[in-house]
Amino acid sequence: MGEFDFSVITNSLPFLGQGLMLSLWLTLLSIIGGIVLGTLLALARLSGFAPLSLTAAAYVNLIRSVPLILVIFWFYFLVPLALGRPIGSFYSALIAFVLFEAAYYSEIMRAGIQSVRKGQVHAGQSTGLNYWQIQRYVVLPQAFRNMIPILVTQGIILFQDTSLVFVVSLRDFMTASSIVARTEGRLVEMYLFAALVYFVICFSGSLYVRRLNKRMAT
Amino acid sequence: MIALQNISKWYGDFQVLKDCSATVDKGQVVVVCGPSGSGKSTLIKCVNGLEAVQQGQIQVDGQEVTSKKTNLTALRSRIGMVFQHFELYPHMTVLENLCLAQEKVLKRSRDEAVSKAEMLIKRVGISEHINKHPSQLSGGQQQRVAIARSLAMDPIAMLFDEPTSALDPEMINEVLDVMVELAKEGMTMMVVTHEMGFAKKVADRVVFMDEGAIVENRPTDDFFGNPESDRARDFLSKILNH
Numbered sequence: 001m002g003e004f005d006f007s008v009i010t011n012s013l014p015f016l017g018q019g020l021m022l023s024l025w026l027t028l029l030s031i032i033g034g035i036v037l038g039t040l041l042a043l044a045r046l047s048g049f050a051p052l053s054l055t056a057a058a059y060v061n062l063i064r065s066v067p068l069i070l071v072i073f074w075f076y077f078l079v080p081l082a083l084g085r086p087i088g089s090f091y092s093a094l095i096a097f098v099l100f101e102a103a104y105y106s107e108i109m110r111a112g113i114q115s116v117r118k119g120q121v122h123a124g125q126s127t128g129l130n131y132w133q134i135q136r137y138v139v140l141p142q143a144f145r146n147m148i149p150i151l152v153t154q155g156i157i158l159f160q161d162t163s164l165v166f167v168v169s170l171r172d173f174m175t176a177s178s179i180v181a182r183t184e185g186r187l188v189e190m191y192l193f194a195a196l197v198y199f200v201i202c203f204s205g206s207l208y209v210r211r212l213n214k215r216m217a218t
Numbered sequence: 219m220i221a222l223q224n225i226s227k228w229y230g231d232f233q234v235l236k237d238c239s240a241t242v243d244k245g246q247v248v249v250v251c252g253p254s255g256s257g258k259s260t261l262i263k264c265v266n267g268l269e270a271v272q273q274g275q276i277q278v279d280g281q282e283v284t285s286k287k288t289n290l291t292a293l294r295s296r297i298g299m300v301f302q303h304f305e306l307y308p309h310m311t312v313l314e315n316l317c318l319a320q321e322k323v324l325k326r327s328r329d330e331a332v333s334k335a336e337m338l339i340k341r342v343g344i345s346e347h348i349n350k351h352p353s354q355l356s357g358g359q360q361q362r363v364a365i366a367r368s369l370a371m372d373p374i375a376m377l378f379d380e381p382t383s384a385l386d387p388e389m390i391n392e393v394l395d396v397m398v399e400l401a402k403e404g405m406t407m408m409v410v411t412h413e414m415g416f417a418k419k420v421a422d423r424v425v426f427m428d429e430g431a432i433v434e435n436r437p438t439d440d441f442f443g444n445p446e447s448d449r450a451r452d453f454l455s456k457i458l459n460h
Contacts, residue, residue: 122268123305123364127319127371128295137318141309 008186009193012176019176020197026094026172027159033098034158035151038105042113043135045106056106063103069164072096076168089168101158108150112143149209149216156205160198173197219244219375219406220265225274227260234260235271236431242375242423247407249417249438252427253453258410259302261427262379265408266297279374295323298368298376302384304360306352312339312363313348316370324371331370338366342396358389365396375406382413414457418442426450 009016044056063071075096080086116139124134144151163174171179174194181190220242227235234257242248250258263269264276267283267290276283281293306315316335320326326334339348342362344355352360361381368376378397382390394416401407401420411417417424417438424441426434428449434441445451 117303117305119301119303119305120307122263122299123301123307124319125268125291126266126294126297126299126377127367128291128323129319130291133322137322138307142307145309 004189005186006189006193008180008184008189012180012184015180016173016176019171019173022090022171023159023162023173026090026097026162026165026170027155029094030097030101030158030162031151031155033094034101034105035109037098037102038107039109039140041102041106042109045110046113060103060106063100068096068100068161069167071100072164072167075099089165089170093165093168093170097158097162101154104154105151108147108154109143111150112147113139115146116142146216149212152205152209152212156202156209159201159205219246219279220408221275221277222261222265223275223277225261225264225271225276227264227269227271227273234430235264236429237274238427238430238432239274240425240432240435242406242408244406245404246422247401247405247409247420248423248425249421250408250410250425250427251412251414251417251453251457252433256427257430258427259379262377262408262410265377266294266299268299295319295371296374298365298371298373300361300364300368300376300378300381302380304352304357304364304384306360306364306367308352311349311351312344312355315352315363316367319367320370334370335366338369339363342366343392356389357385358392361385361389361393362396365393365400369400375408376400378407378409378411380410380412382411412457414442414454426453428453 041056041060044052045060047053072093076089076092079092079095120138120142121134124138129137162172165172166175166178169175177190177194181187184190222238222240225235225238226233238257238261240248250261252258260269264271265278265283267276271284274284278293278297282288283290283293306312307318310318313332313335316338317328317331320331320334321328336345336348339345342365344359344362347355347359352363355363365381381397382393385393390413394413397407397409397416398420409416409421421438424434424436424438425432426441426445426447426449433447434445434450436446441450442454445454
């Protein structure tokens, strides 16, 4: 082993930056899509209408029982078959992430919805609001607010999971780091650097969650 | 205005309401009292269909609450309800609390809703707090906001489910004052409460419940002057001596 040479990092910053942007972009879109779909699943599950709630429950349990990497593969091969044309690695990965994360977000939102007192629903009903209006204006805003720390925590996990997209040859931050590491022969430096970047991003997220929790406790 | 005919309700094997019948005529104030667990809160929640009944019929303003054909959502918008724990929306300001259903249900314009809200908030005496969130108000103030929120819908009748029992003693009167004023203006009211002073002052009739059944249903003066049943006498002696 020679000396460490960290100039390899500075030299490839633009390339690594592109990878990081892809990771963050994929994370953000998956969080948004996952929360929207997850909320609908949670509402379905709590609807009290058996066909709807059983379907939602089956979906959530199925998805939570398979590894994410398998879901990414599925959609990489299945979506082009279903649509009859390729949609590219990014969109197939995005669909996989949204559908996968929705299962987890739906459990979080379900807990959030159940944390809102029944009296709030009664208050809405007694003023003549219908089911959707009560969910939209009364229940979900409170459920969402109560669950923000856990939603952010799930987002951090999701960010780490985006490193799995190498299997469909998407060039996220992790993949970009690997490419640089191998082509420049600087594995130790690059993987240390990659670890540092993931640590800084995820740890800042955790600190933010801790602050949110403190603020909500007061 | 409100008519309950032989309603019964069960939670599993446990019968919470036993063949209850009562009426509230237009402009009347009826107080429902009784020991805790006697089914008073369940009874009043049946009036606007928040709780379902298994037997009997409920009519409000000539419409069947218990019938599937009735548009329950529309009917509810015309009956105000005030809850023991206020149930203001904690994520909205006082003003938003008052405007939500006005805009979404009655389709009033923003300006109409706001001016109605301002008028009612002034009436219950908390104009200076209109842009605050409920958590910044005292219990008594929150309950007055809740009353104003119901009144904003121009209800034909008001239901009160133990409106003062979650309040500190010094705040009870500020809420009762608003209710007395409403009663004097001729609002049709059904009130579940332990406040016998309020009942004596404004109630036309008192309904006394015990173990899910209506034991007495009589004009206020009769009820207090000469209760028929031992259970009512017992209840009154306990509650009036404090």
